Amino acid sequence: MKKLVLSLAVLSLLFTGCSEDDETITPVTPATGEISGDVTASKNYAFGNYTLSGIVRIKSGATVTFDAGSTITANNANGVDALVVENGGKLIINGTAAEPVVFTEASMTPGSWGGIIMYGDAPIVGASGVTTATSEDGLFLPYGGTNSAHNGGSLKYVRVEYAGKKITDGTSEMNGFSFYSVGSGTVLQNLVSYKGADDGFEFYGGTVNATNLIAYGNYDDSFDWQDGWRGEMNSNWYAYQTGTGNFGMEIEAKSVNNAFGPKVSNITLKRAVGTLTENGAAEYDAIQFKKQGNGEYINVLIEGYDNASAVAVRIQDAATNTDQVTGNKIKLTGVKIMGTTPQYGAGADFTIAFPTGQYTTNTTATGASLSAGAWTTVNGVNLLQ
Numbered sequence: 001m002k003k004l005v006l007s008l009a010v011l012s013l014l015f016t017g018c019s020e021d022d023e024t025i026t027p028v029t030p031a032t033g034e035i036s037g038d039v040t041a042s043k044n045y046a047f048g049n050y051t052l053s054g055i056v057r058i059k060s061g062a063t064v065t066f067d068a069g070s071t072i073t074a075n076n077a078n079g080v081d082a083l084v085v086e087n088g089g090k091l092i093i094n095g096t097a098a099e100p101v102v103f104t105e106a107s108m109t110p111g112s113w114g115g116i117i118m119y120g121d122a123p124i125v126g127a128s129g130v131t132t133a134t135s136e137d138g139l140f141l142p143y144g145g146t147n148s149a150h151n152g153g154s155l156k157y158v159r160v161e162y163a164g165k166k167i168t169d170g171t172s173e174m175n176g177f178s179f180y181s182v183g184s185g186t187v188l189q190n191l192v193s194y195k196g197a198d199d200g201f202e203f204y205g206g207t208v209n210a211t212n213l214i215a216y217g218n219y220d221d222s223f224d225w226q227d228g229w230r231g232e233m234n235s236n237w238y239a240y241q242t243g244t245g246n247f248g249m250e251i252e253a254k255s256v257n258n259a260f261g262p263k264v265s266n267i268t269l270k271r272a273v274g275t276l277t278e279n280g281a282a283e284y285d286a287i288q289f290k291k292q293g294n295g296e297y298i299n300v301l302i303e304g305y306d307n308a309s310a311v312a313v314r315i316q317d318a319a320t321n322t323d324q325v326t327g328n329k330i331k332l333t334g335v336k337i338m339g340t341t342p343q344y345g346a347g348a349d350f351t352i353a354f355p356t357g358q359y360t361t362n363t364t365a366t367g368a369s370l371s372a373g374a375w376t377t378v379n380g381v382n383l384l385q
Helices: 002-021 318-325
Strands: 031-039 043-045 048-058 063-066 071-074 082-085 090-094 101-105 116-119 153-161 177-180 187-194 201-204 211-216 223-226 234-241 249-251 263-271 287-289 295-303 313-315 330-337 344-346 359-361
Touching: 031 043, 082 090, 116 153, 177 187, 287 295, 287 318, 313 318, 313 330
Parallel strands: 031 048, 043 063, 048 071, 048 082, 063 090, 071 101, 082 116, 090 153, 101 153, 116 177, 153 187, 177 201, 187 211, 201 223, 211 234, 223 249, 234 263, 249 287, 263 295, 287 313, 295 330, 313 344, 330 359
Antiparallel strands: none
């Protein structure tokens, strides 16, 4: 009897195991479709491959969501393409490290489309202290306000490729990511701007924070801001300039001596040998402060800015030196410079003297700390290597 019970138990386990092994997983068929025009009602784009046609505007009151693993492809032949989040609209991108959401362009040519542009009503301080301004992206939209907690959505594990389009008369430009007076309620995490023809990331005022950013191969500056951007919880920014590139970080404040400034920790700025500026100039500093730009920067690794005219940190004008450097509003701590690049220099005939503790070096500084994965990989190349 005991043998019979044992045999039945063994048979039961065998049949159960076979049943589980026979289970199959049905692959999900990617959705397809075109995204165009004004979005006035909330819309969820399931995992799939979509085309972006023209300037798509997410209007106030509408939320657009993209599922992980989706690819959205613009086409330069259609004219100007861009994804614009107007003030009051929201963009939710639910990428993951293994399944990022990728915005790209069919010809894979830098400068082919306008990237992701987001507007809010967080505070700005523009030229002459104005609190509102008009965008410089050719859309001529207003930005600025009093809503520090503005929420434009959540962008997680997003890669924008081949953006930075120059439009109209050539003076209006789009970047990989453009944030106009975006507020602290917005989530920006694990974003990549890859081979754009303008800046990788640009902040036009606002209070938004951004963590885990990669700017790779952008023609102008990797990171740029103005209009009194005041995000204070930013970390892990990685830039690699190759082929064409201007500054690693261009920091300005529209010539307004603000009492505040941004804060960024864990920064890596690298430049490949032979990389030239857009106009072929030799001055391609890792970090440039101008027009009263300021802020605090912690754990900074700089490599590859070796040129007779380049410095790691440049103070471009005398007013910035007087008000921001000697006024203790620029602070760089834990700076490590690889190679022969001088620590800092002036843009004109004045002397820079950082107050005690406002500029320190550290031979063990590590810069950005990011985990590689599909989100950092383009055409089989890990952007962090």
